[in-house]
Amino acid sequence: xxxxxxxxxxxxxxxxxxxxxxxxxxxxxxxxxxxxxxxxxxxxxxxxxxxxxxxxxxxxxxxxxxxxxxxxxxxxxxxxxxxxxxxxxxxxxxxxxxxxxxxxxxxxxxxxxxxxxxxxxxxxxxxxxxxxxxxxxxxxxxxxxxxxxxxxxxxxxxxxxxxxxxxxxxxxxxxxxxxxxxxxx
Amino acid sequence: xxxxxxxxxxxxxxxxxxxxxxxxxxxxxxxxxxxxxxxxxxxxxxxxxxxxxxxxxxxxxxxxxxxxxxxxxxxxxxxxxxxxxxxxxxxxxxxxxxxxxxxxxxxxxxxxxxxxxxxxxxxxxxxxxxxxxxxxxxxxxxxxxxxxxxxxxxxxxxxxxxxxxxxxxxxxxxxxxxxxxxxxxxxxxxxxxxxxxxxxxxxxxxxxxxxxxxxxxxxxxxxxxxxxxxxxxxxxxxxxxxxxxxxxxxxxxxxxxxxxxxxxxxxxxxxxxxxxxxxxxxxxxxxxxxxxxxxxxxxxxxxxxxxxxxxxxxxxxxxxxxxxxxxxxxxxxxxxxxxxxxxxxxxxxxxxxxxxxxxxxxxxxxxxxxxxxxxxxxxxxxxxxxxxxxxxxxxxxxxxxxxxxxxxxxxxxxxxxxxxxxxxxxxxxxxxxxxxxxxxxxxxxxxxxxxxxxxxxxxxxxxxxxxxxxxxxxxxxxxxxxxxxxxxxxxxxxxxxxxxxxxxxxxxxxxxxxxxxxxxxxxxxxxxxxxxxxxxxxxxxxxxxxxx
Numbered sequence: 001x002x003x004x005x006x007x008x009x010x011x012x013x014x015x016x017x018x019x020x021x022x023x024x025x026x027x028x029x030x031x032x033x034x035x036x037x038x039x040x041x042x043x044x045x046x047x048x049x050x051x052x053x054x055x056x057x058x059x060x061x062x063x064x065x066x067x068x069x070x071x072x073x074x075x076x077x078x079x080x081x082x083x084x085x086x087x088x089x090x091x092x093x094x095x096x097x098x099x100x101x102x103x104x105x106x107x108x109x110x111x112x113x114x115x116x117x118x119x120x121x122x123x124x125x126x127x128x129x130x131x132x133x134x135x136x137x138x139x140x141x142x143x144x145x146x147x148x149x150x151x152x153x154x155x156x157x158x159x160x161x162x163x164x165x166x167x168x169x170x171x172x173x174x175x176x177x178x179x180x181x182x183x184x185x
Numbered sequence: 186x187x188x189x190x191x192x193x194x195x196x197x198x199x200x201x202x203x204x205x206x207x208x209x210x211x212x213x214x215x216x217x218x219x220x221x222x223x224x225x226x227x228x229x230x231x232x233x234x235x236x237x238x239x240x241x242x243x244x245x246x247x248x249x250x251x252x253x254x255x256x257x258x259x260x261x262x263x264x265x266x267x268x269x270x271x272x273x274x275x276x277x278x279x280x281x282x283x284x285x286x287x288x289x290x291x292x293x294x295x296x297x298x299x300x301x302x303x304x305x306x307x308x309x310x311x312x313x314x315x316x317x318x319x320x321x322x323x324x325x326x327x328x329x330x331x332x333x334x335x336x337x338x339x340x341x342x343x344x345x346x347x348x349x350x351x352x353x354x355x356x357x358x359x360x361x362x363x364x365x366x367x368x369x370x371x372x373x374x375x376x377x378x379x380x381x382x383x384x385x386x387x388x389x390x391x392x393x394x395x396x397x398x399x400x401x402x403x404x405x406x407x408x409x410x411x412x413x414x415x416x417x418x419x420x421x422x423x424x425x426x427x428x429x430x431x432x433x434x435x436x437x438x439x440x441x442x443x444x445x446x447x448x449x450x451x452x453x454x455x456x457x458x459x460x461x462x463x464x465x466x467x468x469x470x471x472x473x474x475x476x477x478x479x480x481x482x483x484x485x486x487x488x489x490x491x492x493x494x495x496x497x498x499x500x501x502x503x504x505x506x507x508x509x510x511x512x513x514x515x516x517x518x519x520x521x522x523x524x525x526x527x528x529x530x531x532x533x534x535x536x537x538x539x540x541x542x543x544x545x546x547x548x549x550x551x552x553x554x555x556x557x558x559x560x561x562x563x564x565x566x567x568x569x570x571x572x573x574x575x576x577x578x579x580x581x582x583x584x585x586x587x588x589x590x591x592x593x594x595x596x597x598x599x600x601x602x603x604x605x606x607x608x609x610x611x612x613x614x615x616x617x618x619x620x621x622x623x624x625x626x627x628x629x630x631x632x633x634x635x636x637x638x639x640x641x642x643x644x645x646x647x648x649x650x651x652x653x654x655x656x657x658x659x660x661x662x663x664x665x666x667x668x669x670x671x672x673x674x675x676x677x678x679x680x681x682x683x684x685x686x687x688x689x690x691x692x693x694x695x696x697x698x699x700x701x702x703x704x705x706x707x708x709x710x711x712x713x714x715x716x717x718x719x720x721x722x723x724x725x726x727x728x729x730x731x732x733x
Contacts, residue, residue, distance in 0.1 A: 004374045004376065004377055005373075005374070008369055008370060008373070008374065009364065009365055009370050009374065009377055012364040012365070012367045012369070012370060013360075013361070013364045013365075016360060016363070016364050020360070023297070023301075027301050027304060027305075031304075031305055031308065033308045033339075034308075056369075059373070062373060065368075065369060103340075104340070105304060105307070105308065105339040105340045105343060106304055106308075108340060108343075108353070109300070109353070109356060109357070109360075112353075112357060113357070113360055116357075116361070154674055
């Protein structure tokens with residue numbers, strides 16, 4: 001299992017846990033169950049976890065797929081620097097957040113799920129994984145004026161036999177470039 | 186072969202399934218909400234009873250279904266017996282994975298509803314504020330477990346009952362299964378997905394015992410004790426003949442009846458996969474094709490295939506549990522079957538690396554699976570379109586057509602093939618280009634040069650004109666050079682192609698087959714309708730919706 005990035009699974013699990021914590025909290029508050037204060041806490045904790053976990057990390061190997069609209073979240077999470085980059089911090093954070101959820105039935109599920117996410121993050125941290133933001137590549141675009149009309153057709157090329165260099169007939173092998181070649185300014 | 190959601194038959198099937206779900210939910214909701222025997226139970230639990238039992242019924246139904254779509258050998262067997270019954274049913278069986286996911290989502294959703302409802306029910310029982318003071322102790326004692334202390338916290342109740350404990354454990358298993366089945370994890374870290382998915386064993390074990398505690402209780406003596414008359418005079422219970430003490434009993438657990446069949450089938454399925462894996466597979470030939478594509482020619486006794494089918498390969502040296510699907514590229518007429526494996530992830534990379542070093546790994550083969558497309562041989566003129574990786578089954582089809590033609594097989598009615606190959610670049614498919622050239626040469630040798638007309642469309646040309654500079658012109662790509670006369674840049678102009686086929690075949694029925702994206706399928710279907718003449722003596726195009 002050499003190439004597995006545990007953080008990717010921890011992230012899915014933590015996001016799900018956040019939602020479950022939130023749902024349990026809402027049910028607890030709305031139903032006015034005994035211990036509803038824990039439920040109110042769970043609502044806040046659930047929202048926080050969801051916001052933290054929504055932006056997916058960039059994979060160390062391979063293409064990363066963003067979640068829809070995650071860019072603003074990425075920027076926010078990135079702003080916390082090492083606190084959000086380091087998975088040890090996340091592991092302990094989630095472990096701490098989940099504890100109060102265990103005191104009320106409605107939020108117990110969220111508590112256990114977040115606890116599991118915390119363990120997976122711990123595994124990721126031990127393996128040296130890091131959270132890296134997925135940022136759009138900044139492309140240097142040539143000024144628009146030089147690209148009035150992109151060519152409609154491929155440049156004409158003589159058939160392969162002509163392009164292959166014939167040692168005995170170097171002159172015959174050469175061909176005229178249809179467009180003049182100039183150096184870039 | 187990628188499955189799409191759009192095809193009509195699958196939609197109908199999904200509607201039926203949804204219909205059953207809705208029916209079960211509504212039926213059981215009212216059964217528990219209106220049933221006389223649950224009057225007192227409802228008194229304790231409120232509407233939570235019905236809201237918990239309705240999704241439970243839907244859960245029973247879906248837990249029964251979830252194992253079936255992944256029994257690929259069983260499905261193959263059924264498919265075999267439906268051979269004569271029309272292709273729609275058989276194609277449905279190929280949408281197994283999509284259906285499995287749908288059912289899984291339904292299970293997740295219903296689990297959430299079920300849990301929240303029971304949460305309310307459990308908590309309502311406990312919160313003394315909701316229990317009426319005039320309530321008779323027999324209801325309190327009988328309507329739920331006798332030794333229950335109303336002061337106990339709900340969490341304790343949950344964890345000390347079979348239902349509560351199994352419920353929490355299996356829900357946890359379900360959540361872990363779902364998070365590890367997300368596309369990101371499934372595609373990139375297959376082992377995490379596969380191993381975690383086996384938590385389904387815990388899920389089903391817990392599910393079967395979930396109702397063993399018989400917690401949901403109903404009144405047994407409603408005829409003797411009529412609640413309409415007696416409910417308002419609890420002080421008379423046991424003292425007047427019309428109102429003997431109500432007696433309660435828990436419901437007989439029924440979930441096992443729903444799931445035991447599929448569980449049995451699934452066990453058989455896994456046994457069958459194991460048996461097939463143990464059957465010896467010999468390597469007949471191994472060829473390293475250009476662009477790191479590995480061709481494996483394998484022989485297995487008793488193996489029979491049809492065109493366009495796929496097999497699952499397992500290589501214990503690389504991964505004990507992973508089975509990977511590959512479309513077969515050989516024709517049924519050959520005495521071996523072949524697959525072309527290209528680098529597409531950890532497993533394929535390792536396989537290619539090891540075999541290239543001349544180490545012959547033990548291989549298990551499961552299959553063949555997939556809808557055989559025998560229609561391909563029925564048309565006088567065939568129009569075959571393969572896009573990208575979709576070109577792979579056409580290797581099998583083209584070879585088979587050519588074999589049948591050489592043998593004079595009466596099943597083959599094809600006299601002319603038009604083959605359209607669309608891809609961004611031929612880089613990973615040089616083996617296929619090779620095949621086309623070989624077929625063309627053989628046909629020309631027999632004076633049958635006009636049997637096959639093929640055109641290659643490099644669609645990558647559209648996107649980045651500079652890419653063309655990367656095409657290497659050297660000895661290694663002679664094969665591509667050979668195709669250059671038939672190479673077009675950009676996407677085909679289908680109107681032109683259909684015109685040409687119609688002109689060259691003014692009285693024929695043309696069968697059109699596609700292996701590629703749905704969007705292209707829609708385009709082709711429209712063109713087939715557009716260019717078909719009403720007059721049956723003239724050219725008619727039939728678009729075959731089958732996805733290989």
